Amino acid sequence: MSTIPLPSTMQAQVLHAFNTPYTLSNIPIPIPTQKDILLRVGAAGFCHTDAVFASGLMSQNLPRIGSHEFAGTVVALGPDVDTSRIQLEMRVGSFGRAYRPCGSCWECRNNGDEEEGYSAFCPKAGNLGLTADGGFEEFVCVDSRQVAPIPEPLSFVDTAPLMCAGYTTYSAFKKCDLPAGARVGVIGCGGGLGHLALQFGVKMGYQLVGIDNQDATLRLARDLNTGAAIYDARATQPEEVLAHIHGGEGKADAERGLDAVLILPESQKAFDYGFQLLRNHGLGVVVSFPAQGFNFSARDMVFRQIQLVGILPGRQSNMREMLRFAAEHGVRAVTKTYPLAKLNDLVEEYHKGLGGKLVVDMAL
Ligand SMILES: [Zn+2]
Numbered sequence: 001m002s003t004i005p006l007p008s009t010m011q012a013q014v015l016h017a018f019n020t021p022y023t024l025s026n027i028p029i030p031i032p033t034q035k036d037i038l039l040r041v042g043a044a045g046f047c048h049t050d051a052v053f054a055s056g057l058m059s060q061n062l063p064r065i066g067s068h069e070f071a072g073t074v075v076a077l078g079p080d081v082d083t084s085r086i087q088l089e090m091r092v093g094s095f096g097r098a099y100r101p102c103g104s105c106w107e108c109r110n111n112g113d114e115e116e117g118y119s120a121f122c123p124k125a126g127n128l129g130l131t132a133d134g135g136f137e138e139f140v141c142v143d144s145r146q147v148a149p150i151p152e153p154l155s156f157v158d159t160a161p162l163m164c165a166g167y168t169t170y171s172a173f174k175k176c177d178l179p180a181g182a183r184v185g186v187i188g189c190g191g192g193l194g195h196l197a198l199q200f201g202v203k204m205g206y207q208l209v210g211i212d213n214q215d216a217t218l219r220l221a222r223d224l225n226t227g228a229a230i231y232d233a234r235a236t237q238p239e240e241v242l243a244h245i246h247g248g249e250g251k252a253d254a255e256r257g258l259d260a261v262l263i264l265p266e267s268q269k270a271f272d273y274g275f276q277l278l279r280n281h282g283l284g285v286v287v288s289f290p291a292q293g294f295n296f297s298a299r300d301m302v303f304r305q306i307q308l309v310g311i312l313p314g315r316q317s318n319m320r321e322m323l324r325f326a327a328e329h330g331v332r333a334v335t336k337t338y339p340l341a342k343l344n345d346l347v348e349e350y351h352k353g354l355g356g357k358l359v360v361d362m363a364l
């Protein structure tokens with residue numbers, strides 16, 4: 001193992017029981033084995049999935065250190081790391097998946113453009129922050145294949161929220177594979193994912209329509225000045241949105257809907273609103289996974305040929321491309337930062353639902 005001098009213990013925010021605060025603890029620094037690397041964490045974002053996990057609705061792996069979107073500096077390498085790709089002192093961003101995939105299952109062997117034996121869809125892969133420890137600690141062990149180099153001028157605080165919220169929305173646009181000028185709706189456009197989706201979508205050349213239903217998140221989305229058309233779902237019905245977009249009066253017909261809609265909130269109302277915006281043959285994209293699921297209209301699927309897809313990011317090529325794109329086009333999360341010791345204050349702020357991204361900055 002290559003390494004640079006490190007202390008033997010570190011501070012970490014540990015979740016010991018569901019629906020309780022994180023506990024700031026002093027614990028040993030993990031030692032990277034196999035293809036793992038150790039990062040000195042620079043910044044770590046709080047994602048909706050962290051809140052779902054902390055409420056006990058996902059795996060039962062406790063105690064656990066959260067955050068699956070973080071950025072830091074490589075400070076130690078496991079013995080099997082490919083040093084042509086990863087070296088000490090590199091600045092990298094990391095997403096939660098795929099931590100130690102099995103390397104031999106069908107997914108790992110049929111992984112498209114990924115490294116041989118590596119797939120985010122491996123059923124045995126771990127997920128940092130959920131089944132293994134994530135970024136709310138001073139040093140974190142990650143799989144050397146789940147990171148991407150951070151391009152200048154992105155800082156750690158810029159990068160951390162891109163690693164899940166940015167990566168997910170960027171991957172959603174990639175999956176839609178629409179021609180430039182296509183019309184795309186973002187339901188929940190002022191949230192952590194939504195406000196990044198607006199920026200990525202506009203910079204990718206699409207016509208964006210943002211929908212939200214809270215004063216704070218609508219303000220945040222409008223203040224970005226991306227050029228996207230932003231609507232308040234409380235005041236504007238889907239047919240009014242379409243009529244306005246098309247410059248006409250009254251009810252727009254189905255052919256004049258949007259080419260794709262990203263449905264970000266865990267809400268049936270948001271899902272239905274998004275489907276009503278879609279044109280015939282349009283694409284509905286879901287990224288959230290409410291316990292009760294979503295109800296969809298079989299008639300929309302049959303008579304309007306609406307397609308429904310889900311997004312789990314994890315393609316290495318998309319991750320590297322997403323960071324380069326964000327650096328080049330100035331895509332940045334609206335962030336509010338906290339020191340590691342104040343993580344519970346961050347969580348309290350998160351539940352106010354004010355939009356943007358909340359990030360632990362290790363420099364504070
Ligand atoms: Zn996430």
Ligand SMILES: [Zn+2]
Pocket residue numbers: 101102103104105106107108119122123124125
């Ligand atoms: Zn596998």
